Amino acid sequence: xxxxxxxxxxxxxxxxxxxxxxxxxxxxxxxxxxxxxxxxxxxxxxxxxxxxxxxxxxxxxxxxxxxxxxxxxxxxxxxxxxxxxxxxxxxxxxxxxxxxxxxxxxxxxxxxxxxxxxxxxxxxxxxxxxxxxxxxxxxxxxxxxxxxxxxxxxxxxxxxxxxxxxxxxxxxxxxxxxxxxxxxxxxxxxxxxxxxxxxxxxxxxxxxxxxxxxxxxxxxxx
Ligand code: SAH
Ligand code: DHB
Ligand code: MG
Numbered sequence: 001x002x003x004x005x006x007x008x009x010x011x012x013x014x015x016x017x018x019x020x021x022x023x024x025x026x027x028x029x030x031x032x033x034x035x036x037x038x039x040x041x042x043x044x045x046x047x048x049x050x051x052x053x054x055x056x057x058x059x060x061x062x063x064x065x066x067x068x069x070x071x072x073x074x075x076x077x078x079x080x081x082x083x084x085x086x087x088x089x090x091x092x093x094x095x096x097x098x099x100x101x102x103x104x105x106x107x108x109x110x111x112x113x114x115x116x117x118x119x120x121x122x123x124x125x126x127x128x129x130x131x132x133x134x135x136x137x138x139x140x141x142x143x144x145x146x147x148x149x150x151x152x153x154x155x156x157x158x159x160x161x162x163x164x165x166x167x168x169x170x171x172x173x174x175x176x177x178x179x180x181x182x183x184x185x186x187x188x189x190x191x192x193x194x195x196x197x198x199x200x201x202x203x204x205x206x207x208x209x210x211x212x213x214x215x216x217x218x219x220x221x222x
Contacts, residue, residue: 004212011209015044024074024106031105032069035098041071042140042166043210050138050164054079057162059135064088065119065149066141066166070099070112076138077108086112087134089119089141120145123152133158140166143183146190154199154221161221165190169206169215194219 025044033039042050050072054062060081067073067090077086090096096116103112115122119141137153139146146165153163168174168191173184194202194217202219 004208007208007212008210011043011045019044019048024102025071027105028069028071028074028102031098031102032071035069035094037069037095037098040211041068042075045209046207046211046216047072047075051075051079053162053164054084054136057135060084061132061134062086062136062138063134063153063156064138064140065123066090066139067099067114068095070102070106070114072138072140073099073112074103074106074108076136077103077106077111080111084111087115088112089115089117089122091116091118091141120148120152123149123156127152127155131156133161135161137161137163138166139163142186143167143190144186146186147193150190150193150197150200154197157221159221163200163217163219163221165194165217165219167214168204168217169213171213190217198222 054076058081059079060083062076062080064073064076064086067088073086073088080086090099093116096114100114103109134156139149139153150163168187170184170187173179174187194200199222200219201222202217204215204217206215
């Protein structure tokens with residue numbers, strides 16, 4: 001058992017054991033594919049983890065950076081406390097439109113607000129407007145900006161806020177000294193930001209599965 005085919009097969013088996021049939025998420029993936037969106041949503045098992053995180057935190061305010069077709073957004077929305085909201089930031093108007101349709105089809109439209117535009121600008125406006133702190137962040141957009149997103153997230157946090165950053169291993173590229181791709185450099189800056197920020201207690205977890213070899217940072221604001 002060593003190949004990525006095996007990781008994907010086990011992921012499918014785990015999904016069968018734990019997740020059950022999910023018409024709304026299946027429909028979202030089909031709509032994304034039909035619209036030509038890249039298939040870079042979180043896996044079904046990771047989506048459930050996002051739902052469980054929101055649920056266990058009793059989250060009422062969740063901020064997602066990077067909506068795509070709303071697969072992870074639907075998962076987060078499902079985990080919200082009664083009267084909770086997910087705000088999700090997306091630069092691409094087409095992605096935002098497909099996401100709005102998928103989220104509505106999943107019955108979550110009343111719990112989700114999509115803010116279209118460059119996330120860094122949206123975040124700066126939110127900070128300037130003095131928006132209330134969020135309970136949970138899911139950072140999953142342009143990896144080049146991850147350290148900037150972490151900094152902004154801290155400004156919109158309180159003690160106990162949880163911050164998850166996706167795709168922080170990228171096939172092991174983060175430790176390849178010859179790899180200077182902007183995404184990899186951005187991911188290294190994210191790890192360094194968290195390491196050097198005394199208000200954050202963190203870990204990073206490697207993952208294999210239907211999305212290959214990757215991982216996520218999980219940090220809590222002290
Ligand atoms: N969270 C989604 C996947 C997001 S893919 C899921 O798991 O289902 C990354 C998304 O970030 C893409 O839709 C891309 O258009 C968006 N993005 C890239 N750069 C961005 C930016 N500067 N501001 C906001 N969104 C951005
Ligand atoms: C990419 C982005 C993602 O959010 C992801 O989960 C996988 C890949 C990418 O841009 O390559
Ligand atoms: Mg991702």
